[in-house]
Amino acid sequence: MLALVVALTGSASNIVDDWWWLGALALVALAAAVAERMQPPSRLRAAAEMALASIVVGLGFPDAYLALPYLLLPAFAGGLAGGAVGAIITTIIAALGLAAGDILARNALLDLGSMGSLAAWLVIVFVTGAIGAWLIRQENAQAADSERYAAAYRLLSELRVVSRRLSGGLDPVTLAEGILDRVGAGLDVRRSALLVRREGGVLFPLAERGGDDGWVAGAERDPVVLDAWTNEVPAWAPAGRRGHRVVLPLRVGSRTIGAVVADVPDQALPDDLNELARSTDEGAVRLETALLFDEVRELATREERQRLAREIHDGIAQELASLGYLVDDLLARTTNADTASLATTLRRELTRIVTELRHSVFDLRSDLDREAGLGDTLAGYARQIGTQAKLKVHLSNQEAQERLRPEVEAELLRIGQEAITNVRKHAKARNLWVTVNVNPPSAHIRVADDGIGLRQRPSNHYGLDIMAERAKRIGATLMIEDAPEGGTAVGVSLGPDYEEG
Template sequence: MLRQQLGRIRRTDVAVAAGFAVFALLEELLIKWPGDWWPFALTGATLLILVRRLIPVLAMIPNALAVMETFYEEATIGGEETVNFRLWQVVAMIICAYTVGRWVPPFDARRRIVRRGLLGAATIVLTVATYWYFNPEDPMIDIFIPVAPYVLGIVISVQARKLTEAAGVRAEFRERQAREAVMEERVRIARELHDMVAHSVTVMVIQAGVVRRRLDAGLPVDAQLLQGIESAGRDAVTELRRTLGLLRGDGAETAQPPVGMDRLDDLVGQVREAGLPVTVRRCGDPVPLLPAVDVSAYRIVQEALTNVLKHAHATSAGLTVDYRADGLHLEVVNDGPPAPPAPGGGQGLIGMRERASLFGGELHAGPRPQGGFEVRARLPVPAVVEGAAR
């Protein structure tokens, strides 16, 4: 226990105590105060200053008593009557009074600290009253010497507590920001993996089912179906490697280029190979898209076509890509019967809406009046359109 308490002594405590001891020795050697008891008093005062943060109130009381005894004691130095004013004793009391205000202020949330703080305040008041009793001619000195360092300690204690609380708030805010950033990144990665793997695996499952049914019926297997399965598998592996490469922090030179609207024909070809006829209609003059918008537009079309394959039981689908003045309009429709909500909570639709809203666009998904299902999205690209016009 004692070792733990001594371990709390800081280097600054040792430095202050050493500096005080040097100052007191110089005063005694230069002024040559009468009396031979001062080495013991100086040693005790130095030790109390050394451990003042561990026992603030107990360290102050002996110093205050010592000042009361000798502050106004008259002595004869050089044949003249003078006040036995040992400055080092006053300095020791000032240091301890400051420590009481700094480490045991009279107000704190903890009950134990409050009791110690009130004891420290009472000690300061008693010291002032005693000094005033022995020296009523100079009350300002009697008040200033104990009270000023004590109040200074309280002020610094309050400021330190405020700084600590502010640092805690900032740390909590940074931690909350980090958690939110992690969650956003997780959602983004989950959306990328869902859009990427769901489409490729859906194509592979449907094509593998066609192959199985043809084999069960004893019919020859079209090589293009097997090539489609192989191609979809390669695409899934490539996209997985790209995403995992980004997670590992691989450089741009090692990562695969992201998908975009320039790969739309490949995507439609995969869906057609899976057995769903898709009609593509393009309107307007194509303009260069920002990379993030390009990827999001591709993912929206990919997810919409994947949902048609998985849930719509449609015989055909239509894709419209329309470049207008207010942005890029995408539409995917099918002629399938009304279908129940997709299992898994409709994460694909949620992801598509997030991608659209990320750029200030909107997305509508729902049954068509004439039958089937439709997904309509608009991604604003005004800056790109204006730049293309110039």
């Protein structure tokens, strides 16, 4: 920058009378270079350089007007070192230094014309500092992202090691059942449940012992549960003929991440309950880790489904559609009957494949509606498929206000979607029946059709195997049988005592 000032001054030597300010500015630049080698960049160093340089320019004004571009350098350095604050400080110092230098040299302020020119340069000085502040902010943001990704990778690596060492891995249900077993070993428990909070503040049972008839529904409104959750200490109260209800908070540090609710015949001693609550703290840490791991896995799965949908839509689907246009052109040009017949068959097959790819994209993008719930989401999917495949859809949806665990809802949704997709692909049906009954922790989904039935379907059972794997993952039972309607019925039931309504 000093070389630029020298070049500008040399080109205007015929109108410049005094040159002393150029030497003074060179000394300022030399001092700044020495300071840069001795200490890291800072707002103080940029402010000092700006103060000295602006005073020199003010003292040498108007001959030193050509030295104004030098002020951009400390302004940029101020923005890099101090961000927006640094840019503002160096601009203010530049204005004060120019005014002070001019007053010292001439005992008067600049005339209006000169002040207008300097004001324009001060704006340029501020913009230069702002550019430096923006650049350092972008660099810091990238560095912070890199650090966060590195930290997340380390955490996931540690979780993988921990998961392999734990006997039950990082499965939330297995860990919850382990906590209930520990509580059952310390108390004479008639029935118990481990509750965790989900979106909307609703508590839902992650695991139960001794009953699954919805006895913990509305637990977030139970005063005993609220007392234990809020105060982070065990709570109990009489429960009529059932004896007493005991609630043990699951604590991680200063937070409550869940609660064990148990009905016991006799009142337990406070010291015993406190000791039992302390014994579950380690299990609470593992459970929270497993729930977090499950959430990360769910988000990753959802993002991967969206990515695959984009890849299919923007890639192979577009390529096949373009190939179809070429076949159409061939059909329009050919005069050979055999060629036209083959091209027609090829065009029909391409249309079928593109249609299947579009259905696949739709399936991948169909996700669980967190507001509507499992039944409404599956019903919307069935209507959409029914419209595409010209099926008459019959829906029955009985869903309680309480919700299943998110991962269970997701698996049940995929099983129902796969069953509906199989009807569209293979059944050659006219009617589709979809029944959804959800009463946590139990659920039942039935998809039936009046098509050709199981015996005449293709031998490829890959889709059925996937449904069986999904059902096994959540502890559900999958049933595939001939339907009374004349086609096939696929049912998935969750909960050992479930009875189809």
